[in-house]
Amino acid sequence: MLFKIQRYNPETDKKPYMQEFHLDDVTPGMMLRDALIKIKEHDETLSFRHSCGEGVCGSDAININGTNGLGCLTSLSDLKEPIEVRPVPGMPIIRDLVVDMTQFFHHYRAVKPYLTVHDPMPEVELAQTPEERDKLDGLYECILCGCCTTACPSFWWNPDKFRGPAALLQAYRFLADSRDQATDERLQELDGPYRMFRCHTIMNCANVCPKELNPARAIHHIKQLMLKEMV
């Protein structure tokens, strides 16, 4: 099986280039991450992030044949050859497939992604009905891999100002939580022409999310909440 992998080592390379690798021992059920590990056994200079191997840690977001995804959840049998692997777009490259995620996490922290309750806490759990809890499904499962945000043209144009789909999904995860009491502050923080309103519903985010979440829909819900506040 033929792979073309983008390489870049800032200590020796002026700019990124593509390198070919052949793997003979591809077995049924093998994932792209397994292949990268095998390639690294032959060439230990290849650098990429990975850890759990089952799509919950969010380490191994990469660009695979032009589309963002997780190496560990992408089956080799689903890919056309040659398999082209690049770092996710729109981020500074540190080395090979490793990108600098600083900007991404900055936006995540900026939406204050934590439950805020102003009332005194009860001595037991805060009550929440199953229906209220259902509203968090499709939101809380985010693994912060960055596939969505780095696939978003609005983020590519305004990476410093637009929060990006991952951070906005998290913003809505707390707006949607019946226990949270910071709705006004959260909505205010997202107002203005850039932070959220740069979203043009291009839908790349939902198309690439390896957890099948839909940040675009969450953004739509935030806009509805804002409208409701204004009325």
Next chain:
Amino acid sequence: MNIAKRKFDVLVIGAGGGGLRSSLQLAQADAKVAVVSKVFPTRSHTVAAQGGMNAALANVSPDNWHWHMFDTVKGSDYLGDQDAIEYMCRAASHLVYELEHQGVPFSRLENGKIYQRPFGGQSQNFGGEQAARTCAAADRTGHAILHSLYQQNIRAKTHFFDEFFAIDLIRAEDGMILGALVLEIETGEPLIIEAKTTLLATGGVGQLFRTNTNARINTGDGLGMALRAGIPLEDMEFFQFHPTGIAGRGMLITEGARGEGGFLVNKDGERFMERYAPHAKDLASRDVVSRAISTEVRDGRGCGPNADHVMLKVDHLGTEVLAKRLPGITSMVKTFLGIDPAEQSIPVFPTAHYTMGGIPTNKVGQVVVPIEQGEETVQGLYAVGECACVSVHGANRLGGNSLLDIVVFGRAAGNHIIDFLKENRYHRPLVEDGIDMAMARLARWDKKGQGESVANIKSELQATMEEYCGVFRTQDVLDKGLEKVMEIERRMDDVRLQDHSKIFNTARIEALELENLVDLAVATVASAAKRHESRGAHSRMDYPDRDDARWLKHSLYYKKDNRIEYKPVRLKAITVDTFPPKERVY
């Protein structure tokens, strides 16, 4: 050499649930706390915990902490320290409520309370009916807890050193720990972090075995650091094999699948757990179920063309239960096996999962080492979570007790450190010798030339551990295993890196991790070869019975000369009567 230095009150190494619960307690108390993690915090392996966290909330079945304590002591095969177990079970409900207040999206019951499911080894009334004690966020409880704890740390303004790898602890001559030397992965530059106290929360060492449920990062780095600092490791022979890893691949299928009503069958379609555990059946303790599966396969009743696994049946639960309670494993099985668990059974086999042993601590997380009479604390050093051995899990951990362990002892250690800082206001001066030793460990990998590769040694080590230190053990096999891992240890001198670059050199990190793995393989096999009884996860065909007269004691393995000592189990609880050892049936 001029190495950059940073100074904090507390250095936390590891950003899983244990580390983050500690750092949160400390940051909220205005301590200056640095968390060092070799991966971004939400990538830590707590994220992969599925089934839930035990606490006697009694939301679903009658329950109290004392019953939970009994189950945990029995589950530990009486090797757990009963003071620590009482402490943990008493704290459990409070800690779950606290996590809920911190934002964890627990699943809910109709009355708005936290959903709880039955898990293995749980009973009402000291061995009676099955209890439902495991608080769950679907089958993504670890993810929900880890993300919430990280989020609360953002709010508390904890200092994070993301993608820094800890090389070694820095020790004063009198043994006090003064901080650690760490390596910034992105730049390849070393950094000294000075701290009045250092807390290890680096997790377990599932990567010892070829087939495991663990992440690539679970290489026992804190355990390796402790060994090199002269600290012994406790009860390393007790390694948990989870009954239901996906056969041949290792991904975890939560015990919650059986808690929700799933069960195991052999090639004849027989629900074989009824033979091994007539009362608890599929919800017996993990060691019991893993041995049962291994026995079925060994006796020719395995499934598949190679008769090398059994089947976990969940298709009768219905799509609604699967979607609501087990969505994570449903999608995982579809991705990795291409089958829908709503229609087909899942092939499973016992898979290396959890390190019961670890760095010996007391119940507030202080690291303790033996002295002539009793034991003393290692000044300035704490350990919590899977890398620690309190010991609340003894010879076998109950499902749902590890998420509990990390938050209970993470918080307890945080509180104890806060008190310590009040009494100890100043940093001790750094010791150059301590820094030089840590730097030497790093410099070793600058050696150039041809040699063996890290990847080869690692896969050989993992295969050796699987073959010689698995579910069933005998003296012959363990002795051979020990020879083999010690041979691998010798070969480490000949390993060379081909990549000597500085920027994000993951090959160098893997080499440093391999050093830890090799040390821990020797610790595990050496401890196992010495224990001549069967207890919990340590199952000896040549010594099939538990032997309380000779072996109701903890092992302590020292790296120097592979020496093994023993210390007594703390049978005395804090306030309640001791649960005396008795025969363990489910």
